[in-house]
Amino acid sequence: MELVVFVLAAAMILVGAIGVIVRSNPVHAALSLILTLFGVAVMFVAQNAHFLAAVQVIVYAGAIVVLFLFVIMLLGVDRSEDLSSEPFKVQRPLAAIVGLGVIGLVVAAVVSSRDAISVRGTGLNVADTLGDGDTNIKQLARSVFGDYVVAFEVTSVLLVVAVVGTVLLTRRVKGSGKDT
């Protein structure tokens, strides 16, 4: 059963990821990205990260991809681009070599060190053992608002800076008809 879930979610992730890089229409690429993000959410559930799976669907598949689609429509780039012409001839072979090299190196590192990964922490209290549905959320909340509360506060500053920066960046100066 776990194997079936893994294979199906892995197929979703890989098909979506390849769709993002080969579809010539940016809208199709964004929809492929949704497929990948849902596959990752399924993987999160399979790995007992229930809260993160919910956040993945709501924030990534919901907010971020909608933002992408919104910008695509706003800029009017929702038509196919020509992917057959390549001004810089060696770019694609080089990119393939870099991609295969990254995959090969990381896979080699993972396979060679697969026995070195051992249990070190206090253990994830999954719902099955305690019979409580929201242990994952409780544990995560204790971590975020306990051990990492300073990082959490800094994150809120980051969000404010990002919003103010974006407003300043895309604002038009009234009267001059010129972007800032």
Add this chain to the structure above:
Amino acid sequence: MSSLAAATPTTTWYLILAAVLFGIGAVGVLVRRNPLVMFMCIELMLNAVNLSFVALAEKMGDIGGQTTVFFVMVVAAAEVVVGLGIIVSIMRRRPGVTADDVSALRG
């Protein structure tokens, strides 16, 4: 067949899948010229890293991995907001621009 059905995916499988996803995202950033699609490929790479964090959090029994993924998601959201803002302001001035055309860092 029975051994195949009994096989459960180990952490190594998840890490290999994350590596493949990261590689696809990296190739996408290198190959595509539309800045929006390049941005989506960066999201692919971030998700690959998140997947490996969650797999290792499960394996090592440490909730810190999931906490890290939480912060990565917040930073990714902020990054998308700023990046799309930059792309909108560039595209408004020069419609149909690709990543190659804005190699010089000036208007």
